[in-house]
Amino acid sequence: MTEETTHFGFQEVPEGEKAGRVRGVFGSVASKYDVMNDAMSFGIHRIWKDAMMDWLAPRPGQRLLDVAGGTGDISFRFLKRAGRGHATVLDLTEPMLIEGRKRAEAEQMAGSLDWVVGDAMALPFEDNTFDVYTISFGIRNVTRPQEALNEAFRVLKPGGRLMVLEFSQIPNDLMQWAYDLYSFNIIPRMGQVIAGDRDSYQYLVESIRKFPDQETFLGMVRSAGFGNAKYRNLSMGIACLHSGWKI
Numbered sequence: 001m002t003e004e005t006t007h008f009g010f011q012e013v014p015e016g017e018k019a020g021r022v023r024g025v026f027g028s029v030a031s032k033y034d035v036m037n038d039a040m041s042f043g044i045h046r047i048w049k050d051a052m053m054d055w056l057a058p059r060p061g062q063r064l065l066d067v068a069g070g071t072g073d074i075s076f077r078f079l080k081r082a083g084r085g086h087a088t089v090l091d092l093t094e095p096m097l098i099e100g101r102k103r104a105e106a107e108q109m110a111g112s113l114d115w116v117v118g119d120a121m122a123l124p125f126e127d128n129t130f131d132v133y134t135i136s137f138g139i140r141n142v143t144r145p146q147e148a149l150n151e152a153f154r155v156l157k158p159g160g161r162l163m164v165l166e167f168s169q170i171p172n173d174l175m176q177w178a179y180d181l182y183s184f185n186i187i188p189r190m191g192q193v194i195a196g197d198r199d200s201y202q203y204l205v206e207s208i209r210k211f212p213d214q215e216t217f218l219g220m221v222r223s224a225g226f227g228n229a230k231y232r233n234l235s236m237g238i239a240c241l242h243s244g245w246k247i
């Protein structure tokens, strides 16, 4: 029997290999991940993450599952906005979680967080467990994104909220050209200089181009069962927020 294939950046790889390769990428860059995010985006990822929180409007006492949560950026923001609550950060790559745990201790927030190694496509949680599910710059790395969305629906409580932050497609050819010029020429070089790893950042920019556009992804959110599903472009579609409710 021939194995299904999928994309890993611009390469076609057997499905069973993708998660290991993704783990390799993020294991390699974990200690420089936060610095690189600021450098590559000129700090704009912070504005996008704040926009995510504005739309999400965290409330006191809510229980968050932050999938592909990495070093915990979304969970920290969520807990600060909620004032009181709990976040579970789940990620495929343990070194990312280790960096996150160090940050939690430095910010004296360790008591409000759990760190779990796991795969977005097979969450180790009961049905109807969380109030909020977030995945930020994570879902394009997942081998079968529809399965991750189905799992999000399963673990959310009735009335629970999904929010996805991801790079998306720019609906303007001239801007796309300028953006490609920057991302394909500058970002891998920055990765080489700052994180000592050009290939991981080459994968990153390629994976952005392979991700479905806003409307296609909206259809996937609806297929998972989410109601009142909507999206908002950020920076003209360089990134995008998708929101849905388990209703």
Ligand SMILES: C[S@@+](CC[C@H](N)C(=O)[O-])C[C@H]1O[C@@H](n2cnc3c(N)ncnc32)[C@H](O)[C@@H]1O
Pocket (backbone or CB within 6 Å): 019, 022, 023, 026, 067, 068, 069, 070, 071, 072, 073, 074, 090, 091, 092, 093, 096, 118, 119, 120, 121, 135, 136, 137, 138, 141, 142, 143
């Ligand atoms: C670009 S980082 C995003 C980290 C964080 N959410 C943020 O916004 O800064 C992507 C993360 O997705 C994780 N990841 C990739 N595939 C995953 C999967 N199938 N299940 C869980 N985590 C995954 C990687 O290990 C990595 O930590």
